[in-house]
Amino acid sequence: MMQAKLRDLLITNILAIVLGLVASGLMLLFLGKNPVNAYSVLITSVVRDGYTFADIFVKATPLMFTALAFAFTYKANLYNIGAQGQFYIGAVIAAAGSLFLQNILPGWLVLIITLLLTIVGGGLWGAFVGFVKARYNSNEFLVSMMSTYVALAIMNYLLRTFLIEGKAEYPQTDALSAAVWLPRLIPGTRLHIGFVLAVLTCVGVWVLLYKTTLGYRIRAVGYNAGAAEMSGINAKKLYILAFFISGALAGVAGFTEVNGVQHMLVQGFNPDLGAAGIGIAILANGNPIGIIFAATLFGALKVGGTIMGQMSGIPSSIIELMQGFVMVFVILSYFVRTWLENNREKRKLQKAVAK
C-alpha cells in the first residue's frame, strides 16, 4: 500500500518536472530558439566543469532553508509565506554583525555569534507572526506576507544609511573581511560549508518533526487543532514556537548567503528565494529529506538558466518561467495522485464485494 503511494509520488513528480520544463521549452520557440538545443546547453553546461557543478549546491543551500521554513509551519497547518522577509532580516543581521565584530574577535567566533544572531533575529521576526495569530487570531498568511515588505523597507533604509559602503556610492555594504567568510568546502569552487549546514538542518528538522514530542504536537495541531487542544496541547504556544523556528530557518539563509557567497549585502539580492522555497516544499510534499533533492533541482535550474542566458541569449527570466511552470504542474500532480489513490480504494472495495 505504502509502496504504491511512494511510486505514485515519484512518477507524478517526475512527470510534473518534465512537463514544466517542456512548457518552458515551448516558450523558447517564441524567441526563435530551438528548445532541444537550449536544454542540451543547459545539461552539458552544468556539468562542464567543477565550478559550475558545485554552483548547483551553492544555489540549493539558501533554498533548503526557505523551503524548510515553509514546510515547518505547513505541518502545523499554518502558512508562512514571509520567508523572503525573514531571509532579508537574517541577511541584514549577518552583514551588520560581521562588519561590526570582524575587527574585534577572531573569525570563527564571529561566524558562530553571527549565526546565533541571525537565528534569533529571523526567529523573532517570524515569531511576531505567530504571536499575532495566537493572541489576536490574525490571519497569519496575510501578516507574514505584509511583514516581507516591511523587512524589505528596513533593509533598504539601513543600506542607504548606517550600513552603506565607505564610498557611499551604491546601496550596499563594504565587503566582509576574508576571516569571516564561511570556509570553502572544495577549493576552486564557491561551495562553502553552509551547504553541509543546510543538509544537516534538513535532517535535524526531519528528526524534530517525526521523532520528538514537540514535532508530534506540531503535527497534531496541524492535523486537528481542536482535538489537539482537547488532549492538552497548548496550540497557541505552538503557533509562536513554530513561527519562531520557521523564521529562524529562513534567517539562516541570510547568514549563508552573506557570509558564504556574497561576502557583502547588496540591495535587492535573491528576490525569489521565498517563493521558490514554497515551490520546493510542495514538490517535496513537505518532507525535509525530500527538500534536499527538490532544492538541488531548483539550484540546477537556476545555474543552468543563467548559463543558457549567457551562451544562447535567452533571457534569465526563463528561470522564473521554469520554476513557475514546474510548480503549477506539481500542484496538478497532487490532483492526479488523489485520483489514483481513490481509484485504488474503489477497486479494492469492488474486489471485497465480489468475494
Added chain:
Amino acid sequence: MIFLLSTTIMMGTPLLFGALAEVIAERTGMMVTAIEGIFLMGAWAGFVGGYLSGSLTLGFLSAMLAGLLVAALYGWICIYLKQHQVVTGVAINLLAVGLCSFLYRVIFGVPITPLTVNPLATIPIPLLSDIPLLGPILFNQTILTYIIYLLAPLSYFMLYKTSIGLTIRSAGENPEAVDVAGINVLRVRFLTVLLAGVMGGVAGAFYSIGFLGMFTTNIIGGRGWIAFAICFLGNWNPKGAVIGTLAFGFAEAIAIYMQSTGNSALFPNELFIALPYIMTIVLTVSRKSFSVPAKLGVPYVKEN
C-alpha cells in the same frame, strides 16, 4: 492638501477594483490569492496592447483578457481540481513574473530607452469640477475612477439586494443549500473568480497605462496583496472596501508626496513606502470582529 487628496482618490482606484473583485469572489468562498499575478499580467497586457495598438482602450481590453486567463487557470485548479488556494496562488504569481518578463523580452527585445505610452488623461466633469476644493479632488480624475465609484454601490446592491447576490453569499456560507436549490456551486465560484480576474486585470493596467505609462516587472510590488488585505479589513463588504481603499490610497499619496518633495530629513522615505503594509498588520491585529465567510478557502465536494 488638494494634491494629497486627489492622489488618494487616484491611487485608491486600482486598489478598489482589486478589493471589490476579492469581496465578490471571497463571498463565494474563493480567496483569489493569484491576485498579485492577475494585477501583474494585467499591467503587462495593458501596456503591450496599448503600446502596439496605440489605443489605451485596446490596452485595457487586453488587460481584462489577461486577467481573465490567469483567473481561469487559478479557478480551474482550485475549484474543479480542489487544490489548495494559498499554494496555487503562490505558484501562479511566480509564473506570472516569469511570463511577463519573458514575453516582454520576446515582443520588445532589449530596448535602449524604456518604452513609454501616454497614460490615461483625467476627464474633468463639466460644472462639478469647478466646485472649489471638492472639484479638483473628486471630479478631475480618470475614467476608471468614475467607473469604480459607480461599481462600488452597484456591487453592494447586487450582493445584498438581488437573488444573484444571495446565491453568491450562500455559496460561501452554506454551499450545500445552494446545491439543493439546483444551482451549480462550482460554476458560481468559477464565474466570480473570472469576474475578479477581469477587474484585477483593469487594476493592474491602471499602474502601467493609467498612471506610469510604462511597464517594469516590479510595477505591482505587492499592491495585489494590499487589495487582498483591504477585502479582509473591510469585512468582506463593499462599504468596508471603499473605506479601506481611501485609507490605503492616502498612505500611498503621502509616500508619493514625500518622494516628490524630497523632504525626507525627518522621516525616511522607506517608512512611507512601508506604511501601507504596516497599516495592514496593525489593522488586522486591532480589529476584533470579522465576519469571515464560513467556507472561505474550503473546496466544495458534493456528497454522493
